[in-house]
Amino acid sequence: MTAHRTDDLQVTVQGDIDPHTAEYVWTKVRSLARYADHPITHARVRITTHPYREASRPYLAQANLVVRRRPIRAQVLAASPRAAVDELYERLRRQLTARAEHWEARRGGMARPREWRHNSDPAPRPDFFPRPRDEREIVRHKTVALPLSTVDEAAYDMQMMDYRFHLFTETGTGRDSVLYYADDGRLRLAQSHPQPNRVVLGPKSKVDMSRHPAPALTVEDATRRLDLSGVSFVFFREIGPDVAQSRGAVLYRRYDGHYGLISSR
16 A cells, blocks of 8 residues: 655555555555645555456556545446556546536526536446356445435435435435436436426436336345346335335345345345
8 A cells, every 4th residue: 555645635546556556556646636726635446357357457446536525436347456546537637627617607597506517428448357146245234314305416426426326315305215327317206106297406417217116126136136137226016014104125246156145225
């Protein structure tokens, strides 16, 4: 692990990389300051080797920044550590620019607080390690209180955190919902019990809405569905002791070939 610090910025670089690459990370992160609306006070960059060594992009780079006490996250795969740093820089630059434009619009009265004009394309996603089905396990399980958000707010958070999907409670309907990018690159909204006419959209929202309710499944059922479908995640209503009180959950594929599970509370 390598750390660089000035009076206003700390950068920590983790992973088995050479000192020149670590110094390059420091230089690139510092140069991001020109795109931020407030100082970047902390940055953590991690560069690791993808478990699927035959992948065309075997180096995984992940970054977490803190700007005005709010996190910004990004991750990319690339063919070399230096290329990973360059691609990570471009992703973060776009996020910081969008954040600055968003808050400038808010200060100028051009948009409601945290209204997000989602006009950027989704970034390419890394390959998943082709782990045999009988070796896959749920290695990360988070139980969270879902944020109450409009679709625009959810889209804003989704890009700032570089999520493939975002699980939240939609403001207008009070329904557990997931926002994600469809195969054609468009944003799509699915809900536990769809109520399209009550969903709160921004003035420039371009979101397709599913009219199919999320299926009520056990985690085991969701795992089988994920394996059979070949998609990257499954949104479902997690069956508990009281089926009527089932809440939204997402079972997703991790890059290491295992599963992650996010449950609502």
